[in-house]
Amino acid sequence: MSVSSWKREHFEEGPDLKLFKTRFDFMNNPRNGKTEKMIILESVDSVNVIARTPEKEIIFVRQYRFGIGVETLELPGGLVDRGEEAKGAGKRELEEETAYTGAQWVSLGKIASNPVFMDSYIHHYFADGVQPDGQQQLDDGEMVEVVKIPEDEVYQLFLEGAFHHPHAVNALLRYFVHMQKIK
Amino acid sequence: MSVSSWKREHFEEGPDLKLFKTRFDFMNNPRNGKTEKMIILESVDSVNVIARTPEKEIIFVRQYRFGIGVETLELPGGLVDRGEEAKGAGKRELEEETAYTGAQWVSLGKIASNPVFMDSYIHHYFADGVQPDGQQQLDDGEMVEVVKIPEDEVYQLFLEGAFHHPHAVNALLRYFVHMQKIK
Numbered sequence: 156m157s158v159s160s161w162k163r164e165h166f167e168e169g170p171d172l173k174l175f176k177t178r179f180d181f182m183n184n185p186r187n188g189k190t191e192k193m194i195i196l197e198s199v200d201s202v203n204v205i206a207r208t209p210e211k212e213i214i215f216v217r218q219y220r221f222g223i224g225v226e227t228l229e230l231p232g233g234l235v236d237r238g239e240e241a242k243g244a245g246k247r248e249l250e251e252e253t254a255y256t257g258a259q260w261v262s263l264g265k266i267a268s269n270p271v272f273m274d275s276y277i278h279h280y281f282a283d284g285v286q287p288d289g290q291q292q293l294d295d296g297e298m299v300e301v302v303k304i305p306e307d308e309v310y311q312l313f314l315e316g317a318f319h320h321p322h323a324v325n326a327l328l329r330y331f332v333h334m335q336k337i338k
Numbered sequence: 339m340s341v342s343s344w345k346r347e348h349f350e351e352g353p354d355l356k357l358f359k360t361r362f363d364f365m366n367n368p369r370n371g372k373t374e375k376m377i378i379l380e381s382v383d384s385v386n387v388i389a390r391t392p393e394k395e396i397i398f399v400r401q402y403r404f405g406i407g408v409e410t411l412e413l414p415g416g417l418v419d420r421g422e423e424a425k426g427a428g429k430r431e432l433e434e435e436t437a438y439t440g441a442q443w444v445s446l447g448k449i450a451s452n453p454v455f456m457d458s459y460i461h462h463y464f465a466d467g468v469q470p471d472g473q474q475q476l477d478d479g480e481m482v483e484v485v486k487i488p489e490d491e492v493y494q495l496f497l498e499g500a501f502h503h504p505h506a507v508n509a510l511l512r513y514f515v516h517m518q519k520i521k
Contacts, residue, residue, distance in 0.1 A: 158483050159402045159409050170353040172360060172377045174455060179356075180404055184481055191479035193404045194355045219342045220453035221363055221376045226342050227453050267502045269452065270403035270410050272357060296374035298367055300341050314515055319450045321504035328511060332497055337520055 160185040174198065175273075194272055201268065202245040202278045203232030203322055205330045206255050206285040212303040214253050214285065219298070220319070227319045228302065228312075230326055231255075232277075241265075241278035249282060250289035253301045257285035263329035268322070279326040281333065310336060343368040357381065377455055384451065385428040385461045386415030386505055388513045389438050389468040395486040397436050397468065402481070403502070410502045411485065411495075413509055414438075415460075424448075424461035432465060433472035436484045440468035446512035451505070462509040464516065493519060 162183045169177030175196040183190045206214040215228045231252045235244040242260055250256050263279035293299065304312070312318065313327050331337045345366040352360030358379040366373045389397040398411045414435045418427040425443055433439050446462035476482065487495070495501065496510050514520040 157409075158400050158481050161402050161404075161481070169355065172352065173362075173375065174377050177355060182404060182479075184479065186476070186481040187478060189478045192356065193479070194357050195405055217341050219344050220450075221344075221365060222378055222456045223450050223453045223459075224457075225453070226340075227450075264499050266499070266504055266507070267403075267406050267410075269504070270406045270408070270502050273405045274407075276406075293369070295370060295372045296365075296367065296376070298341050298344070298369040314521070316447050316449070316512060316515075319453050321449055321452070321508050324449065324511065325504050325507050328507065329499060332499075338497070 196273045198275045200235045200276045202241050203230040203326050204245045204249045204280045206282040211306050213309045215302045217300040229320050230323045245280040251292045254287050254289045254291040255285040256289040257282035259283040266325050277322045279329050379456045381458045383418045383459045385424050386413040386509050387428045387432045387463045389465045394489050396492045398485045400483040412503050413506045428463040434475045437470050437472045437474040438468040439472040440465035442466040449508050460505045462512050
């Protein structure tokens with residue numbers, strides 16, 4: 156019996172949480188025949204970007220994160236608008252958050268935001284040779300400090316576990332694998 | 339002006355979502371004086387475990403994940419019960435999900451579940467020399483297939499981006515750094 160043979164018996168819409176719509180799926184467990192109510196957070200995908208200057212510095216954004224109540228150093232990024240492509244969202248978010256724009260864009264793959272209870276993915280991009288020639292345009296709910304860190308130092312911070320966001324860690328991993336720094 | 343100087347003006351309790359309590363924080367942005375409503379999902383912490391047999395195989399659990407509707411290969415783990423320590427939760431979850439128990443436990447650190455909108459952390463442990471001498475005891479909402487993979491193969495899968503859960507990726511990263519496979 157495959158672990159995928161769960162049956163969704165029915166579902167109910169849950170409350171709207173601004174960042175998410177919610178849904179309750181009533182899933183029948185093939186192992187024991189019992190039905191369990193599972194919460195799903197529905198949202199658009201998101202994107203984050205490894206943006207590197209010609210001087211081999213990577214652009215980070217320092218922000219206050221309300222979930223854990225601390226400042227984090229994260230990659231630029233954000234939500235993919237409806238109808239937008241992930242790469243386009245990456246370019247837009249990079250410029251809006253940091254004013255940097257870049258010519259060379261490479262996909263570094265994607266990962267589930269959280270496969271347990273979210274239906275979305277985060278897409279990773281590498282933007283090489285970025286320049287601060289765009290226009291910063293923050294949302295009302297954003298305040299960011301743009302920080303450039305030499306990529307060797309980023310690698311050390313990565314090894315030390317200095318990054319607090321699992322999505323930033325995965326993007327950095329994909330980047331260092333892409334660059335064959337990790338092999 | 340520090341990016342941490344946001345003020346929480348007030349908060350409201352949101353709906354109860356079974357896996358989470360929700361809270362709306364009304365945060366005043368120091369950059370523009372505007373107040374934005376932010377959703378926070380409140381929950382207990384969780385834990386995942388790199389459990390290695392004496393034959394240098396790592397124990398994974400194959401499960402169907404409702405969020406993305408696919409089977410994933412993940413590390414054993416789960417929620418830390420109220421009043422429980424993270425390591426105790428790791429030992430309990432490893433045994434309940436896989437029947438493996440182990441003598442040597444090392445902390446591999448923790449990371450925020452999602453610092454943007456969650457208040458919890460996931461703690462990572464390395465359990466070395468595990469043996470299948472315990473008792474599997476799955477929750478009603480679980481169905482898992484236990485899979486042993488030689489650690490060299492795990493490393494290749496890790497490099498290829500085969501793991502779908504960012505928390506599993508971070509635990510594996512901390513493990514390979516700990517083992518000086520990545521340095």
